[in-house]
Amino acid sequence: MDVITLLGLFLAFGGIIGGMILEGGHVGSIVQGTAAFIVLGGTFGAVLVSTTREDLFMGLKLLRLGFREEKGDDQDQILRELIEAAQLARKESVLALERRLTNFSNPFMQNVFRFVIDGVDPKILRDIFEAKLALEEENQLAGAKVFVDAGGYAPTLGIIGAVLGLIHVMSNLTDTSKLGSGIAVAFVATVYGVGLANLLLLPLGAKIKRKVRKQVETKAMILEGAIGIMNGLNPFIIEEKLKSYLHNPRAESYSEAA
Numbered sequence: 001m002d003v004i005t006l007l008g009l010f011l012a013f014g015g016i017i018g019g020m021i022l023e024g025g026h027v028g029s030i031v032q033g034t035a036a037f038i039v040l041g042g043t044f045g046a047v048l049v050s051t052t053r054e055d056l057f058m059g060l061k062l063l064r065l066g067f068r069e070e071k072g073d074d075q076d077q078i079l080r081e082l083i084e085a086a087q088l089a090r091k092e093s094v095l096a097l098e099r100r101l102t103n104f105s106n107p108f109m110q111n112v113f114r115f116v117i118d119g120v121d122p123k124i125l126r127d128i129f130e131a132k133l134a135l136e137e138e139n140q141l142a143g144a145k146v147f148v149d150a151g152g153y154a155p156t157l158g159i160i161g162a163v164l165g166l167i168h169v170m171s172n173l174t175d176t177s178k179l180g181s182g183i184a185v186a187f188v189a190t191v192y193g194v195g196l197a198n199l200l201l202l203p204l205g206a207k208i209k210r211k212v213r214k215q216v217e218t219k220a221m222i223l224e225g226a227i228g229i230m231n232g233l234n235p236f237i238i239e240e241k242l243k244s245y246l247h248n249p250r251a252e253s254y255s256e257a258a
Contacts, residue, residue, distance in 0.1 A: 001068050005207065012199040035161050035189035039196060042157035047150050058143030065211045066204045071105070075218055075246050078106055082225035082242060085113070086235040094119070094229065109222045122230045129223050133216055140212040147205030151197040158193015162186050221245035 017027060048056070081104055088096050098117050104110045115125050165186025221242050228238040 002066065005067050005204075008203065009200070016195070016199075029184065030188055030191055032185055032188040032192075035158075035165070035185070035192050038161035038164065038189055039154060039157045039192040042160065043150050043154045043193075043196070046153040046157070047146060050149055050153075051146055054139075055142045055146055058139055059146030060143075062140060062143045062208050062212070063204075065208045070211075070215070071107075073215065073218060074105070075221070078109065078218060078222060079225075079239070079242055079246065081105065081109070082222065082229075083235050083239055086225070086229050086233070086238050089229050090232070090235060097229075106218070106222065108219050109226075112222055112226045116226050116230055122227045125230070126223065126227060129219075133219055133223070137212065137216045140215075141209060144205055144208040144212060147201050147208065151201035151205060154197040154201060155190075155193045158190040158196075161189025161193065165189060217245055 020030070021027070051059075085097055085100065088100065094116060097113055101110055101113055101117070104113065112125070112129060115128075163186075165188075166183065169183055169186060224245075225238055225242050228241060233241075
């Protein structure tokens with residue numbers, strides 16, 4: 001579970017609702033079914049118009065990235081496993097890696113090293129997986145863009161909801177007792193649209209994009225490490241090359257800890 005996301009949502013929504021209560025308001029004043037229907041329905045409809053079915057399904061599939069960490073995404077652990085694999089291949093042979101294949105924490109790493117064990121030419125290995133990574137990143141970023149697009153549509157739908165509410169109020173000006181409450185309800189749609197976009201959709205889309213790029217970087221690191229092993233590079237050299245992929249590399253050597 002991504003605690004940072006949950007904490008952020010708690011602070012964002014809690015801060016707004018808490019501030020409203022401190023000002024003397026109450027939660028019931030912003031609960032309005034019609035406004036929610038206009039904003040949510042309109043936003044989802046606009047997303048369907050603007051995106052393809054493949055991108056929409058990819059976006060829904062990636063939704064989990066905003067709320068949890070994927071298995072095998074620990075870059076420190078992966079680098080340690082790559083160094084151990086390099087040391088084993090140097091001491092024995094590349095074929096010795098077969099018995100450790102299922103112990104790799106990252107599924108992509110297991111897939112790459114099957115090619116390594118089979119003795120595929122390093123250049124061919126690079127061509128195969130670099131093409132896969134480029135296509136995978138493009139598709140996943142398109143899926144993440146679904147949330148960014150929705151965040152762009154939601155405020156506009158909120159304004160539309162407010163205008164529709166005001167039209168309804170203006171058509172009933174003879175009943176002045178309901179004028180104030182009617183205007184208040186109309187503006188709830190704006191709160192929904194702006195809040196949904198800036199507290200959930202846009203931040204979630206940004207986080208998913210960042211995690212997608214991090215996953216691609218991790219896979220590129222795995223590929224580079226595997227090719228280094230196939231080329232017979234010293235584990236220390238492989239380590240120095242791969243440390244550039246880490247956001248917070250350790251001061252001590254991974255090779256010595258492996």
